[in-house]
Amino acid sequence: MRLRIEEITLVGTSRTIRFEPGMNAIVGSMSGGKTATVSCLRALLGADVSVVPELRGRTIAGTVLVGDRRFRIVRTLVTTPNAMVEIAEVEGLREVWRLPASQLQAGYDATFRDWWRDALKLPRLSVPRAPNDDRSPLVPVTISDYLMYCVLRQKEIDSSVFGTPDNYSKNIKRKYVFEILYGLYDPEAAGLRDRLREVTTELAALTADADTLERILLNTAFASRAELEVERHETERELASVRQADIHLTGDISLTGPTTLMLRERIAETEGEIARIAGATEAEAVSVNNLRELHGQLIAQSRRLTRALVAERLLNDFEFHTCPRCGAGVRDRGDEHTCRLCLQTPPDLPAPSSLAAEQDRVIEQVTETEELIARSTRRLTQLQAALAAQTQHRTDLGTQLDRATSTYITDQAERIRSVAAQQARLEEHLARLDDGLALHDRLAGQAERVAELEREQEDLNSKIDATRHSNQAVSERLRKLDEAFEAALRSFDAPRFDDQPGSYLNKKTYMPVVDGRPFADLQSQGVEVLVNVAHVLAHQHVALRDDDIPLPNILIIDGISSNVGHEGVDLERLRKMYASLLRTATEHVDRLQIIVTDNDSPPIEGIHWSLELSDTDRLVPMPPAERADAQSADGPPGNEAGD
Incomplete structure (x- = not known):
């Protein structure tokens, strides 16, 4: 150029x-x-x-x-x-x-x-x-x-x-x-070489990782995948048997006698009643709070009406004979519908009688609200007392149930502990077997990936060799x-x-x-x-x-x-x-x-x-x-x- x-x-x-x-x-x-x-x-x-x-x-x-x-x-x-x-x-x-x-x-x-x-x-x-x-x-x-x-x-x-x-x-x-x-620099071949470098790097990393895993497994009890699968199958079968025994032992607790069944039914009924009373108590408490807020609002409205009535009597009944601005005398002027000072028509304001009627109505509402608050408060106190009684009743029933089942549980405790320990041991052993099999799965996946990368590496080398023709x-x-x-x-x-x-x-x-x-x-x-x-x-x-x-x-x-x-x-x-x-x-x-x-x-x-x-x-x-x-x-x- x-x-x-x-x-x-x-x-x-x-x-x-x-x-x-x-x-x-x-x-x-x-x-x-x-x-x-x-x-x-x-x-x-x-x-x-x-x-x-x-x-x-x-x-x-x-x-x-x-x-x-x-x-x-x-x-x-x-x-x-x-x-x-x-x-x-x-x-x-x-x-x-x-x-x-x-x-x-x-x-x-x-x-x-x-x-x-x-x-x-x-x-x-x-x-x-x-x-x-x-x-x-x-x-x-x-x-x-x-x-x-x-x-x-x-x-x-x-x-x-x-x-x-x-x-x-x-x-x-x-x-x-x-x-x-x-x-000499072929961009296509350069791209192939770049990909070959990536493949070679990944292949080396996977191969090294696989070799490390194989060496680790070789010196452990997880060396044989077939042995792990057989042992896992046996462990699962044994664990299923132990779990069934555990279900049988714990299920027998409900068969301790009619007294226990009756107590459990009464406990269930009591808990239902406790839930009902607790809901009613919460609703009543909300109602009391709402009524108290309404009472406060009505009191505030009554006070505002009182101030309005006082202001109407004390501030509106003025006859100005002297100008408040300059002190000069103000002669009679205007008519009954206008202000003698500014000669404007006063705004339409509620009559004092209507304000007084509104105040009476608000006072009645205040009284009604106070009665409702008192009634709701008494109801809330009753509900709280009932809730406390039912709670104590539930505690008493639980104590009776504990006494009724203590003898049977004492007899079964050793067997339950033994079964639980055996179940925990088998579950832990199964988890270890799963970890070992996961390592074998990882090795298998790496082997598949290594084979895939080796095929790609061979293909890339072939393509690169093809670009090196004279x-x-x-x-x-x-x-x-x-x-x-x-x-x-x-x-x-x-x-x-x-x-x-x-x-x-x-x-x-x-x-x-x-x-x-x-x-x-x-x-x-x-x-x-x-x-x-x-x-x-x-x-x-x-x-x-x-x-x-x-x-x-x-x-x-x-x-x-x-x-x-x-x-x-x-x-x-x-x-x-x-x-x-x-x-x-x-x-x-x-x-x-x-x-x-x-x-x-x-x-x-x-x-x-x-x-x-x-x-x-x-x-x-x-x-x-x-x-x-x-x-x-x-x-x-x-x-x-x-x-």
Whole structure:
């Protein structure tokens, strides 16, 4: 997929960097901010923000071309995972997004990282954090992981392959990204492997549990299921016999004689009478309470009527001859139907006679209620006395029944205790037998589940083996990758090691091998730079010729001449490396963009200088006063004028 950075601006400053198709260079002194520029480019492409202090909190705005669509991206350089990033399509559909940087938030269905992955049409996958650990959680493959093969960082270019030796998790991701890019990672097969891991884990747990149970049962009386079933059958039969004997013994108590039966009948009748009286007592108590509440309400109503009558006599019979407001005399005015003071018709109020009649009626109700309360109270007292008498009668009958049955119970007590003890022993033994059989049932269930899992495991292995058939397209891609890697090294005139001529990528680790030497054994920082550049360039060579490889077509190389040397044969190798990169970028100028940073100017012509930095013209422009101070520190004023 074509990916091109056209422009990046440091918002709030005059710094704008424009990039051309093909090969671009950012040059300048070591303190100018070249690596800081690369950090801004990585942040623009969805990586985590990791910038120098003077850039923290600032905002960058960049224009990128993804395929045939152009986007404007604005991002604040903060490490907060939910910081918002704004994206707007410059042409075409003119879509607009506002997304959290890397952590999904409520109300959003994607992050800035997800947007980049979808824009580049990269697969959305999650892979085990530790492939060899069955309990390892799945982690998503992010845009930073996919761009691993597109960015060579300064701190890694001359020491490692993408900084993976000291980062186990990153190395695992690197392998998965390689397999995804080149078709070695089959999502269907990956799903089968994930299921196989789950099945294997469950199978191991069940097998271990079953082995433990078998060892426990082997040393107990529950070792034989057949013996347990026979013993359980005999125990159930014996227990049924004992229970029948218990029923017979306890049933005989009711056959102690007519006196006992009569006493039991009288006790039953007495208990029924007690229940009836208790119900009546409760109802009468409720009635008394209700009557007392009614009595209180009637008393309160009578008092209110009394106050109304008093107020009618004392407060309404006034003839105002002097105004209560101003003290002036009030002349006779109005008629018998109006108030002489306000000349309004008084409201219709009940006549004092009607209030008095109502008070008499309430007083009668109070008297009737008091009589009802007295009658209910007497009835309640009678019921309580009857309840106490019946309760005492029930106690007396119980005492008589106890005396009547004590002789027979004494005779039967020993036999009842013996039968009860035997019944308890048999029930306990039956429970132990059931526990043993439950363990055997659990073992049988585990055996069935183990057999089911083993069948599923075998089926999954067969399906996984079927997906491992030789894929000619994948084999051809890997062959072309080896050829491109070898060709890139030869075009750089990289040093040869004569033990095993020929360079390739290890098919297990996917790490570069140079003439039989693994990357870790090169022991030369300059050679490691050449190998790293040849490695990423080889991937671009293959991806540019195979549309099925979803590698973004961009290369960012920070510190391309690190430890390569700038004299003699080393300088010639540096020129050849630049020439190979320029040739590839020119050949695929519409599809591949290469951005390199270097302390020195490119040793060949034809490379677009996107930015030139210095100690006085850094990435973050200094205010004029600070720039003048820096220039004064660098040399005398006369030299400044000459420059």
